[in-house]
Amino acid sequence: MIQLDKVGQVFESRDGSVHALEGIDLEVQENEFVTLIGRSGCGKSTLLRLIAGLLEPTNGWVQVAGELVTAPRPDVSVMFQRPALLPWRSVLSNVMLPVEIAGGDRGQYRDRAHELLHLVGLNGFENKRPHELSGGMQQRVSLCRSLITRPKVMLMDEPFSALDALTRAELSEELQRIKMELSTTIVFVTHSIEEAILLADRVVVMTPRPGQIREIVDVRIPRPRTLGIHADAAAVAKVSGQLHTLLMAPA
Amino acid sequence: MIQLDKVGQVFESRDGSVHALEGIDLEVQENEFVTLIGRSGCGKSTLLRLIAGLLEPTNGWVQVAGELVTAPRPDVSVMFQRPALLPWRSVLSNVMLPVEIAGGDRGQYRDRAHELLHLVGLNGFENKRPHELSGGMQQRVSLCRSLITRPKVMLMDEPFSALDALTRAELSEELQRIKMELSTTIVFVTHSIEEAILLADRVVVMTPRPGQIREIVDVRIPRPRTLGIHADAAAVAKVSGQLHTLLMAPA
Amino acid sequence: MSAAPEPTRPRRSGSTLANWLLPLLGFIVVLGLWWAATIVFAIDDFLLPSPGDVYVAFREQPGYLLDQSLVTLIETVEGFLLAIVAGVPLALLIVRSVVLERVLYPLMLAVNAIPKIAVAPLLVIWMGFGQAPKVVLVFLVCFFPVVISTASGMKSTPVELVELLRSLNATRSQEYFKLRFQYALPQIFVGLKTAISLAVIGSVIAEFVGATAGLGYVIVTSGASADTALAFAAMALLGVISIVLFYGLVLLEKKLLPWAEESR
Amino acid sequence: MSAAPEPTRPRRSGSTLANWLLPLLGFIVVLGLWWAATIVFAIDDFLLPSPGDVYVAFREQPGYLLDQSLVTLIETVEGFLLAIVAGVPLALLIVRSVVLERVLYPLMLAVNAIPKIAVAPLLVIWMGFGQAPKVVLVFLVCFFPVVISTASGMKSTPVELVELLRSLNATRSQEYFKLRFQYALPQIFVGLKTAISLAVIGSVIAEFVGATAGLGYVIVTSGASADTALAFAAMALLGVISIVLFYGLVLLEKKLLPWAEESR
Amino acid sequence: GGNPDSTSGNKGEKVSYLTSFGTFGREAYAYVALEKGYFRAAGLDVTITPGSGTVDVMKLVAGGQADYGVGDFTAFLITSSKQHLPVTTVGMIHQRSLAAIVALEGSGINKAGDLVGKKIGDQPGSTNQVMFPVYAKASGIDPKSVQFVPAAPPALPALLVSGQVNGIGQFVVGKPTIEKAAKGKKAVVLPYGDVLPDLYGNALLTRQDVVKENPEQVKKFTTALLKGLADTIADPSAAADILKKYVPETDVAVATAELQIMRDYVKPPSYTGPIGAIQREKVSTVEATLDTADALESDLFNIGDYVSFDLAPKA
């Protein structure tokens, strides 16, 4: 579904050039859930922005669904760290924003919007404004918005990192459920090892300066996975320790 | 060291009164490390503010070192979720702020400030301004500031929650080390079960509406504790599961 | 991030009674002091008329003064609206082009620095005695704050929101009209509130020269015939117009932007 | 939170040459258009003198004009400083007392709404022909923005910082001087930058009435002898004074508050 | 309420007119001509707008914003010699100058000689200020012994009454206004005309090209306006009532008093010519007076360009 071939990204700034990414080769299968993990500044967001078509790589090329990426695509949706809701719009009209921008048939999508809001437990909140919701609820709205146009690919840049650990756990579990119902390919950036393991089919571990892929770790734990007491504690602890070592050690 | 007796706190607001805390009985021993965990709004910050003397309880009483708390005490220091550094001051002069406010002998404390900055790995950054540091470094400065006056009690309100998971792990381990070197009593609020277990001698689990103590869980894992692969994985998983159940279940 | 109120944010203290009573009290105290001063120091009324004198001056020709107020009000509002109509699109251009910004900002600063009172006679010579030069002067006075606040509001749109729209493949005009402009509205209102006080002053200044009506005209003519009380009555009416327009904008803002107050 | 630059924040584009060249270009284009207009439409120079006429007017008596500029500059700066000296403490009181705030804000709004040009003759009548009424007028004009910006800056001090100082058992005056005032400085500078343009205009307005020197006086007298070119030269000097004072404040801010630009 | 910007309402040739300064009683004659239909009868549709002083009137007439206006003849000549505005005189409202220094009774100023060492407030560039050296010399005092402080015309009465200045430059007709402001104190008026009898007062001005291209209109307008002026000095109180009709803030008593004073300046007791006439010899005298005072800027100044003797009423 997504193919990156020798992708490199160099930013020119006043104090010289920054090699944000170098020689990134990565293939993400259809319907796969990949998490990206790495220290601050190792180029995770840059990688996501390249796939989203918000940035053009200075080296190599990026393909989505077999086509070269040159601009944002309608079948790829992006979700950011912060909910990024328009404060003057109601919950429903925030969810409908992508449809409105694309000029689609609103009537048809409105039902879907209601369904999605129901799915994330926000039925009854359609006409509230964002500031009337808690942070977790806002991030749920943002999730619905990124699902409204049935994207083939979802790119998520630390979507839950501003939430408290408990809300975060809830939303991670919800995301797994949704992922199983709607088949999409997901690339998910996170700082949290726990979250990376909980969600991923594969965890891509990155190292900074220049941003490179250090290792790709397969997570072979059966789904649905949950936090807390569970049968696979040992397997989780093993992967967790492995990731920890990879991240903490010098490159 | 700290004693709370039938402490209750009611806030009067326009839409009626909020019972933030009710019937809190808690005793923290000298040199003990207690973590408070609970969902948003269950009164953790309120409890900390009561101990700090920033708020007077509407019911019951609070004692620190055998004395009734009525105002902030010089031997109690508070550390907040965000670094709360004064942006116009250098790192050193931010660390020295409590001394300056108290009107103490600066010369004597300046050496201590340098020692503390060395302890947290910030030697060489004394004359930088906060905006020149990363979030983790800023929070380290804030830690030094709360240690400068050798407080008997440290109250920490989610001090690491704005940091990324890796920096957070580093700082948690550092805090344990410092705690072992300097003997202080610490009450530490967190949202993260992982963190609560890593740091605490006892974990206080709170439930909201009204804010009450649900259970106090002893953590009998030998120190120093680390994240990642370790011998006590099973013990950690057990406590973790227990806390998870306590927090997720309805009160 | 939680929906619960932040514990330490200072709350608006209590009753709406205090909202009205305290400002009123302030005005009454000031009026009282003023009146007392005119009596105690036996100040001649052409130097400083007492509030009573001013009230009498108003009562003598309320209809006339209200008519003049209306003239001033209309000029003010027209020039103000014109500044919005011209200033907002210009701000848009400035936000879109760094070159335009660099070229226009210092020019606007310089134009803004020219005392409008010195421009007023020139406008009359160029445009005659009608409403036109007054409206233009109000426009000149309001233009700068409107442009500055609109431009800086649009520029302060968080990158995350701009990037969101980009990721949705939004066109440039969608980016500006569905996002930046809306986002800038609270800050635009700050500019409008600054501009409206200036607007009133602008129309009065314009009426000092070549006017046949309006409160500025009343102030000039009453000054020339040493009727200070009448001049004060006109100034009091100007104060009223200013305050009414200002709080009108505040109300409009509350109506239009209920989200702005709570969400920032 | 990381120390690395935010990836999507727009960078200041390039060279310092463009910083100077573009505004200069703007000025040159405007001067050119103006000059062309006076030639093409054969506009009489008492209606609109050409830039050349204005330059000639300046060259005829540069020393005199610079002297007058100095007079205006001194009045402006004095009144401006006075407004700071009086406005900042008042803002402190307003921040400390909700009652005072409620009482004083609408009053200040009303006073601000009175056109200062109407007050100028009264000031001369009360205070005579010296510098006093000019400085007072400048003061009146600057006072409001200084108070408002200082008060709102101090109020916007994050609760977490205030709570930090409280937890350190800081006294009230430590809270205000070690924290709130310092924190408010960037916003105070916004107010000062607004005030400085107003200050120049204020001193000119004051000089329209009962002055024997200053650029405002030059404008009135040259207007009274239909010497429009001289009036324009004086206005151009006013523009220069305004811009110099404004960028002086900008520089001062950069010097005093290096932390303000980067950390917010 | 009323609007002083008034038209006769019928369809005639559109003509605009500026008073010399504001809408004081002294300006009533234009409203009288309008009210009595003299303009309409001449086929003119006249709009009256208050002016703001001689130089402003000159600029507005020169710039085409008004066709006719009234301004002080002396100030007009002095300004014309410097700036060469395309404006000319087509009639004379006052045969004697109204310029004066006004003081208050009890201030020790009773004659020109008392002005030595005193402070006089006046609008910069006004006739009163410009002609003061001539007046002072004619009165036998040193012009430099009197200090002039500039102030806007609207502020002058208050400055005098408040004691900030000892005297102010005013037109003689300003006396009632000053006395009203002074609360019963009498005003002392020192008219320049007493020692400089040849100075004219206000003149009727128009653009030079109007004179060239439409002399008929100029004649008709001048005639109608002067007819209003004649009626006004014949019955000042009726004229004040008419003014009040157009300008509601008029104080009829003050306006009447002004017009009564003005009578002797429009038609001085010794004057035998028609109202509004311009005499060549007198203009030459004025020019010579100004020349000796060094008040005229340019040697190229040709006074014939600025006075249209042909169009004014003939003696």
Ligand SMILES: Nc1ncnc2c1ncn2[C@@H]1O[C@H](COP(=O)(O)OP(=O)(O)OP(=O)(O)O)[C@@H](O)[C@H]1O
């Ligand atoms: N537009 C840009 N111009 C210059 N440098 C940039 C730009 N965008 C990113 N960088 C640099 O590229 C590197 C990678 O940045 P990126 O934001 O992708 O990291 P990240 O892994 O997402 O970090 P974080 O975990 O903090 O979000 C950093 O060193 C950053 O400073």
Ligand SMILES: Nc1ncnc2c1ncn2[C@@H]1O[C@H](COP(=O)(O)OP(=O)(O)OP(=O)(O)O)[C@@H](O)[C@H]1O
């Ligand atoms: N000053 C106050 N006035 C009114 N209500 C308050 C005040 N401070 C706190 N509350 C209320 O008291 C309750 C407890 O608040 P508190 O901040 O102690 O919770 P918390 O556990 O720290 O939450 P979080 O995890 O979100 O920080 C909440 O319902 C809150 O709305």
Ligand SMILES: Cc1ncc(C[n+]2csc(CCO)c2C)c(N)n1
């Ligand atoms: C109330 C009042 N009315 C008329 C004048 C006369 N006036 C107005 S402007 C000016 C100067 C000529 O340009 C003169 C003499 C005045 N001073 N005050």
Ligand SMILES: [Mg+2]
């Ligand atoms: Mg990132």
Ligand SMILES: [Mg+2]
């Ligand atoms: Mg809290």
